[in-house]
Amino acid sequence: MPYEDGNSAVPGPGGLSGTPPAELPGILATVGRTPLIELERLAPHLPVRLVAKAERFNPGGSVKDRSALSMVLHRVRTGELVPGRSTVIESSSGNLAIGLAQICAYFRLRLVCVVDSRTTPQNLAILRAYGAEVDVVTTPDPVTGELLPMRLRRVAELLAATPDSYWPDQYANPLNRQAHLTTMREIAEALDGKVDHLVLAAGTGGTLGGCAQYIREAGLSTTVHAVDAVGSVLFGATASCTRLIPGHGASVRPKLLRPADADHVVRVTDLDCVVGCRRLVRREAILAGGSSGAVVSALDRIAPLVEPGATVVVILPDGGDRYLDTIYDDDWVSAHFGDVAKLWQDEWAGEQGSPGA
Numbered sequence: 001m002p003y004e005d006g007n008s009a010v011p012g013p014g015g016l017s018g019t020p021p022a023e024l025p026g027i028l029a030t031v032g033r034t035p036l037i038e039l040e041r042l043a044p045h046l047p048v049r050l051v052a053k054a055e056r057f058n059p060g061g062s063v064k065d066r067s068a069l070s071m072v073l074h075r076v077r078t079g080e081l082v083p084g085r086s087t088v089i090e091s092s093s094g095n096l097a098i099g100l101a102q103i104c105a106y107f108r109l110r111l112v113c114v115v116d117s118r119t120t121p122q123n124l125a126i127l128r129a130y131g132a133e134v135d136v137v138t139t140p141d142p143v144t145g146e147l148l149p150m151r152l153r154r155v156a157e158l159l160a161a162t163p164d165s166y167w168p169d170q171y172a173n174p175l176n177r178q179a180h181l182t183t184m185r186e187i188a189e190a191l192d193g194k195v196d197h198l199v200l201a202a203g204t205g206g207t208l209g210g211c212a213q214y215i216r217e218a219g220l221s222t223t224v225h226a227v228d229a230v231g232s233v234l235f236g237a238t239a240s241c242t243r244l245i246p247g248h249g250a251s252v253r254p255k256l257l258r259p260a261d262a263d264h265v266v267r268v269t270d271l272d273c274v275v276g277c278r279r280l281v282r283r284e285a286i287l288a289g290g291s292s293g294a295v296v297s298a299l300d301r302i303a304p305l306v307e308p309g310a311t312v313v314v315i316l317p318d319g320g321d322r323y324l325d326t327i328y329d330d331d332w333v334s335a336h337f338g339d340v341a342k343l344w345q346d347e348w349a350g351e352q353g354s355p356g357a
């Protein structure tokens, strides 16, 4: 297994402290340097400057483009991955898979994504459009009923059977963390280093680890708030329930994750995510994904820790387009959380303007 400790130092594509990579060709040059958006309407009750880092503006649509680029580019540059010959194999059906599909298509690398039966038809279509192959695992682990161990077993089988193959292994690869030195560097430079609070969603721990490392190395006095899911094991809790919204949280603690990188942890429910997303689109006209809703809903819990006049940055990992059948579908919301009309009536009570987002 590569990356046994998950934490060893591996030179990233951009070198130390998130120095931007040397000029990259074609579409690759558009990864990163995502915009910051001032959020003046989202939480008017908070006496702070609230700013969003909008990662949907990456070319593959999410924060994971940075990780995909980082984990593949390093190997292409060292000659370990050879265009037209090597195969990349990864267990992912979400944003990382789409990021990898794009980067592999650019470098003419074969990509096999091991997915499971819960993968959305839209994501499968995107992967295939980039030319990725999809290997679907349908049978859960007979003991635990979980699909993830079976996906990892399938990855191992494919690696053994495929010459010249590489498993990026986002849950343990330090390049996943290193990719986010640039995320934090971009934020800090745009705000002249005045970032009092950073609020981000944690899954593999890549965004958390890279941002925290930059904060330490640059000597910033930023408090890092990590947002996890209720039912996830990331910060020491035991897995307790099935989670409906992908992105943040995990049922197995990733090797990459260092809990100490977070100064404060907030756990949110699936319903919190839905409410946060709807609030963001209603108040700021930003259509964002589920973990962005998680971060937004966490703000109320962070508020008592935030001093007046502080600058608070939230990272929005992806856009809402991939969640139209769930978070933004009233029937889906009603089926899982009860009467949607009542939900929005309570949520928007006392607000002026048009009814429910």
Ligand code: PMP
Binding pocket: 062, 064, 094, 095, 096, 201, 202, 203, 204, 205, 206, 207, 208, 246, 247, 248, 289, 290, 291, 292, 317, 318
């Ligand atoms: N939000 C979304 C939408 C994601 O796809 C991911 C990655 N699984 C995360 C948050 C968590 O990011 P990280 O893996 O860097 O912890």
